[in-house]
Amino acid sequence: MTSELFLQAAVSGLLLGGVYGLVASGLSLIFGVLRIINFAHGAVMMLAMYTTYWLFTLGGIDPYLSLLVTGPLFFAIGMVIQRVVIEPNRFAAEHNQLLLTLGLSIFLENLALVLWQGDFRTVRPTYAGASFVIGEALVEVPRLVACGGAVVLALALFAFLRTTDVGKAIRALAEEPEGAMLMGIDVARIRAVAFGIGAGCAAVAGALVTPFFYVAPDVGESFNIMAFVVVVLGGMGNFVGALIGGFIVGLAESLGATLLPGSLKQLVVFGLFVLVLLFRPAGIFGGGRGR
Amino acid sequence: MLPDRATRRVFLKAAGAAAVLGAVPSIGRAQAKEVKLGYILPVTGPLAFEAQLSLNGLQLAVDEINSAGGVKALGGAKLTLLPGDTQQKVELGNSEATRLIDAGVSALIGPFSSLVAYSVRQITEKNKTPFMLLAAVADNLTEGGLRYVFRVQPNGKAMATLTMSNLAEMAKAANAPIKKVAMMHEDGNFGTTMGNHVEGFAAKLGYALVQRIPYSIKSPDFTAELSKVKASKPDLVVISGYYGDSKIIAETAAKLRIGVNALVGLANAAYSNPKFIADNRELTDQLFDGNYWHNPQSPRAKAVFAAYEKRFSSTLTSHGVQAYTVIHVVKDALERAGSADRDKLRDALAKTNLADHILPQDAIKFDDTGENANATPALLQVQGGKPVVVGPARFAEAKPVFPVMRWHG
Numbered sequence: 001m002t003s004e005l006f007l008q009a010a011v012s013g014l015l016l017g018g019v020y021g022l023v024a025s026g027l028s029l030i031f032g033v034l035r036i037i038n039f040a041h042g043a044v045m046m047l048a049m050y051t052t053y054w055l056f057t058l059g060g061i062d063p064y065l066s067l068l069v070t071g072p073l074f075f076a077i078g079m080v081i082q083r084v085v086i087e088p089n090r091f092a093a094e095h096n097q098l099l100l101t102l103g104l105s106i107f108l109e110n111l112a113l114v115l116w117q118g119d120f121r122t123v124r125p126t127y128a129g130a131s132f133v134i135g136e137a138l139v140e141v142p143r144l145v146a147c148g149g150a151v152v153l154a155l156a157l158f159a160f161l162r163t164t165d166v167g168k169a170i171r172a173l174a175e176e177p178e179g180a181m182l183m184g185i186d187v188a189r190i191r192a193v194a195f196g197i198g199a200g201c202a203a204v205a206g207a208l209v210t211p212f213f214y215v216a217p218d219v220g221e222s223f224n225i226m227a228f229v230v231v232v233l234g235g236m237g238n239f240v241g242a243l244i245g246g247f248i249v250g251l252a253e254s255l256g257a258t259l260l261p262g263s264l265k266q267l268v269v270f271g272l273f274v275l276v277l278l279f280r281p282a283g284i285f286g287g288g289r290g291r
Numbered sequence: 292m293l294p295d296r297a298t299r300r301v302f303l304k305a306a307g308a309a310a311v312l313g314a315v316p317s318i319g320r321a322q323a324k325e326v327k328l329g330y331i332l333p334v335t336g337p338l339a340f341e342a343q344l345s346l347n348g349l350q351l352a353v354d355e356i357n358s359a360g361g362v363k364a365l366g367g368a369k370l371t372l373l374p375g376d377t378q379q380k381v382e383l384g385n386s387e388a389t390r391l392i393d394a395g396v397s398a399l400i401g402p403f404s405s406l407v408a409y410s411v412r413q414i415t416e417k418n419k420t421p422f423m424l425l426a427a428v429a430d431n432l433t434e435g436g437l438r439y440v441f442r443v444q445p446n447g448k449a450m451a452t453l454t455m456s457n458l459a460e461m462a463k464a465a466n467a468p469i470k471k472v473a474m475m476h477e478d479g480n481f482g483t484t485m486g487n488h489v490e491g492f493a494a495k496l497g498y499a500l501v502q503r504i505p506y507s508i509k510s511p512d513f514t515a516e517l518s519k520v521k522a523s524k525p526d527l528v529v530i531s532g533y534y535g536d537s538k539i540i541a542e543t544a545a546k547l548r549i550g551v552n553a554l555v556g557l558a559n560a561a562y563s564n565p566k567f568i569a570d571n572r573e574l575t576d577q578l579f580d581g582n583y584w585h586n587p588q589s590p591r592a593k594a595v596f597a598a599y600e601k602r603f604s605s606t607l608t609s610h611g612v613q614a615y616t617v618i619h620v621v622k623d624a625l626e627r628a629g630s631a632d633r634d635k636l637r638d639a640l641a642k643t644n645l646a647d648h649i650l651p652q653d654a655i656k657f658d659d660t661g662e663n664a665n666a667t668p669a670l671l672q673v674q675g676g677k678p679v680v681v682g683p684a685r686f687a688e689a690k691p692v693f694p695v696m697r698w699h700g
Contacts, residue, residue: 005518012514110335118339120534122570131546138514138547212542213511214535218337222509257515262505263478265515 004136009258010251011137017250018147019205021243023223024230025154026201032174032237033194035094036086039101041202041227042220043108048074048203049219050112052210056123063123064145067207071200078199079192086195087188105224112217121215128211146208153204154243157197161239170194174237226253229273235283245284248272326368326631328353328621329391331375331384331401331411332425337508338379340534341560341610342403345425347603348614349400355598356622364629370622377402381410392418397631398621400614405429405480412440421637423617426610428558429484433660441640441657443620443650444583444613445666447481450558451488454581457670457682458527458555459496465693467552473502473525475516475540476557477532485531485557501525508536517543521550529555530562537561541574544698552694556580563671563678565606575673577695584669585612585649587680587688592649616648620655651686 023045030038048070055066081104089100130141161167169190173180181187205223213219230249234241249269256268276284330349332342353370361367373396375387384407388399392414398421402408408427415422416437424432424442428450433440445453462469474489476482486503493500501523504516517540520528528551530540537559544554555578556562562580585592585607595615599607607615620643625631628639641661646654652667670682672691681691 002522005515005522008518009515012512016512113335113339117343118335118337118341119566120340120538122538124571129542129546140543140546143512209511212539214538216337216535217339222511254512254515257513258519261503262475262516263507263510265510266507 005258006255007135008137009254011134011139012143013251013254014247015139015143015147015250016254017247018150018243019209019246020223020226020230020250021246022150022154022201022205022208024227024234024242024246025157025239026198026205027227028231028234028237028239028242029157029170029201030195030198031231032239033170034082034086034090034191036097036101037228038195038198039098039224040081040105040108041198042222042224043105044074044078044199044220045202045206045223046112046215046217046220047077047108048206049210049213049215050116050121051203052207053121053123053215056125056210057121062125063207063210064149067149067204070207071204074203075196075200077196079196081199082192082195087191090191109217109220116217118217123210123215125211140212142211146205146212149208150205150246151243153201154239157201158240166190166193170197226269229269232273233276233284235285238283238285241283241285248284324366324368325371326362326365326625327371327373327394327396328618329373329375329388329394329396329399330425331377331387331391331399331407332403333379333407334374334376336378336380338403338533341426344608344610345403345614347599348607348611349618351595351599351602351611352615352618352622356618362622362625364626365631368631370618375401377404377407379404379407381407384408384411385414388414389418392420396420397625397633397636398423400617400621401425401427403427405432405484408432409480412437415439419637420633421621421640423621425614425617429480433662437661438641439637439661441620441661443617443655443663443666445668446662447484447558448488449666450581450583450668451485452492453668454555454557454670455489455492455496455498457581458579459498461670461682461691461693462526462552465691467526467694469496469498469526469552471501471523471525472498472527472529473504473520473523473551474500474529474557475504475506475513475520475532476530477508477536478505479508481558482531489529489557498526506532506536508533510536511539513540513543514547517547517549520544521547524550526552527555528553529557530559531557533560534564534567538567538571541571541578545574549698551698553577553579554695554698556582558582558668562673564608565678568673568676568678572676576676577692577697578673579691580671580678581668582671583609583613583666584651584671584680585609586651586686588686589649591647595649612649616650616655619648620645651680651683 027041051070052063055061169185173190230245234245252268253265256265334342357369361369377384384402388411400423403426405427416439422440428447430447476486490500502520559580561567562578563582568575596607623645624639628635644654651669652665656664658664669680671678672681679689680687
């Protein structure tokens with residue numbers, strides 16, 4: 001493999017990895033606070049992509065602007081989903097809660113299929129074709145913006161969790177649920193907020209990838225699977241670990257594509273996944289909920 | 292002696308039963324005014340878009356036949372389509388096929404996915420029901436001495452080998468012979484079959500397959516794969532994929548300045564798709580695709596296109612053309628069989644010699660494995676925002692532009 005190929009693979013892998021990281025951060029937060037594995041994460045991302053599509057096609061609103069609407073919108077939707085669907089079942093067995101989110105995912109994907117058919121839709125703003133070259137590697141502007149946006153949001157959320165009261169309450173609840181309750185934190189509200197933030201992350205990630213990807217009812221699936229791998233890699237509940245893990249997975253996938261024939265690139269990613277589970281189940285960065 | 296009451300009652304019952312039995316044949320005949328055809332397609336799931344295109348074609352043909360008086364040999368019996376959804380899953384394909392066979396369909400049409408077809412054909416064979424393949428392109432589907440499987444479209448081998456021959460001829464005529472070919476294909480049954488044929492045919496046609504890359508259609512990024520392709524410096528890149536992935540590949544190839552004489556789809560779901568072309572005018576200009584198509588010189592084809600446009604407010608695609616043709620082949624067989632019975636229909640299908648069709652080929656005739664012996668893929672190129680037939684020469688509506696300068700990098 002030449003250095004040219006390596007550089008290209010590294011660049012495109014890291015750019016996509018940023019997006020994986022954002023999606024995974026949301027998932028990791030939901031797991032850390034609510035202890036549920038949210039299978040509907042990809043479906044929320046898909047719905048946000050459709051929203052971006054409709055805002056662009058009907059209202060002419062640029063995807064990078066409309067995410068200022070889509071993000072908060074899906075934060076609110078996430079809170080509603082948590083209150084209505086998940087909260088009433090929070091004492092159910094863990095595997096049942098998992099099935100609940102899986103069922104939600106199937107429902108949302110098929111709802112999209114019924115409403116909007118299986119047609120592939122695209123959002124192509126004027127700058128969608130823009131690209132430049134670093135050394136011998138091609139950098140596509142929409143992918144760069146997606147990665148940049150993802151990192152900015154993830155870091156902003158990290159700051160939010162560290163500095164604001166709500167952020168501290170979320171971390172408290174994640175670390176010690178009973179203690180948090182005893183300290184007078186409104187845990188039900190914090191659970192809803194955490195789920196909302198997670199959904200908001202997925203939604204913004206969806207809006208960011210729309211200019212270079214396509215919109216279809218099953219489009220969340222590829223990101224869903226990767227997000228799970230990233231979350232385990234980074235440590236379940238470890239927010240920053242998820243972001244860095246995203247870069248690692250993106251890079252692994254891309255290098256895998258260069259080294260191995262075609263679709264075996266997933267082998268590298270899942271191989272890494274299995275290795276982490278075997279030797280460091282709490283995640284590469286530890287501090288996660290490996291148990 | 293008069294029969295006593297008991298025997299009289301028995302006699303009356305018997306007479307009544309006889310009268311009813313006598314009437315039943317006429318009720319039976321009155322109800323044979325429809326012929327049921329079942330379809331199994333991935334109506335929900337990732338191929339829902341393509342499945343709908345096929346379904347529209349089926350519907351168009353059925354309604355056309357019914358409003359023209361139905362199947363004349365069966366007293367004007369109407370065709371009825373019974374739906375089945377496979378979700379592109381083998382278990383569902385099997386269960387839906389079984390359900391439709393139990394519901395009394397004379398023939399089964401579908402199932403789009405070669406993988407599903409491979410399993411369903413065993414069920415149709417066991418139940419002696421004619422199975423008209425739709426879109427499924429894998430060659431092994433007609434192998435094994437099955438008597439009830441029929442395929443109208445070109446199979447994988449015909450598609451790949453005839454397209455590569457057409458390309459080689461075109462390239463030679465343009466003084467830019469094809470020496471090195473790179474191929475990317477989706478990693479399922481469809482893509483792998485195409486890959487195998489392109490690879491197997493290389494020696495015969497005199498090109499080297501310098502890169503063969505299977506990929507997963509779910510992947511959001513193909514930059515690494517395309518860099519590998521670019522590094523191997525091919526004359527031509529051949530892509531067998533579905534809609535979403537083919538689109539991303541074309542976009543990325545353009546941005547990477549891939550440096551080839553042409554980008555060619557092989558039975559590609561996107562590159563000759565009018566919607567893809569309309570949505571991506573600049574990107575798709577002068578893309579090639581070897582695919583099943585209609586005969587652009589046929590007046591009947593023009594009429595069918597107009598009817599489709601009127602009804603579905605969109606352009607008829609090759610999926611729809613195939614579906615439309617399959618229904619007419621079945622109808623033609625029903626007329627000759629004079630019966631909706633599955634075995635008689637099967638025998639009539641085997642003897643098909645249908646020249647009145649809209650495909651770019653001679654008469655539709657099935658060989659003894661059930662393949663359409665004269666099936667021909669068309670070589671298409673996007674010119675002026677529309678896919679036009681540039682080969683074979685006798686069906687061509689325009690000259691090919693080759694090499695394509697914008698892919699030169």
